[in-house]
Amino acid sequence: MKIIKQYLTFSDYQIHLRRSGDFGPPIILLHQTPLSSRMYELTLPYLGERMQAVAFDTPGYGNSSPLINKISLNNYAKRITSAIKKLGFDKFALAGFATGSALAIMLASNLGNKVTHLILSGTPILSDTEIDFYSKNLPDINPRLDGSHLNEIWKNRINSYGSEGGIDQIQMVLEESLSATGKINSGLEAVLNSNFKEKLKLINQKVLFLTLENDKLATSNRRAASFVKHADELIIPDSLPQYCWTNPESYAKVIFNFVLD
DSSP, X not given: OOOEXXXXXXXXXXXXXXXXXXXSOEEEEEOOTTOOGGGGTTTHHHHTTTSEEEEEOOTTSXXXXXXXXXXXXXXXXXXXXXXXXXXXXXXXXXEEETHHHHHHHHHHHHHGGGEEEEEEESOOOOOHHHHHHHHHTSOOOOOOTTOHHHHHHHHHHHHHHOSTTOHHHHHHHHHHHHHOOSOTTHHHHHHHTSOHHHHHHTOOSEEEEEEETTOTTHHHHHHHHTXXXXXXXXXXXXXXXXXXXXXXXXXXXXXXXXXXX
């Protein structure tokens, strides 16, 4: 299945997306900070075989216009909601990683029964220690003429995601980090300043917590699962963050098994 890149244009901003698939139920894919829809690039062709898969760039990341008003999870959700409406989807599933999971929860709370399923990984219900760690590992980029800031970002990404995903993954993360508009950690700040944990407790859609054993947010994801009655949890041993990139076909199968079967 081919991937189509597309812009949705509104009066004062644009939302960029990648999509694959022309039939089947829609699924909206939401990326983590500081990446973009590119993190779903390898899994989109598999998802497109049975679903209409759409991965958005959150405002200020990838090629989407930044927010011109207050940076908040709710304002991110408002723009993504407008983009979903413009695509004409009435009911759809949501999937996310890290900040993308927090955004998915906000959207599910706002949109009610329009959202049929949620697949959440690395849901950031964070302790004070974890907040401190992720704040330090999403620094602002301070360009220097000698290019030493690039090495700092590279080492930071390996520390955050590990090197087992391969050099292509680290290169992708580096490039996406550099393309973020404004502060690289705006997505994280939006999560930390939101009340999405309380919204999570009220979720009544079908929810799958996809816990990746070697993800630093694995404990957080399991903590989030404890807040949702009747949620399913799938723990994948020896798995890495960004499972949609490291195991794209397997990630698609997880979604198919939960949403379609």
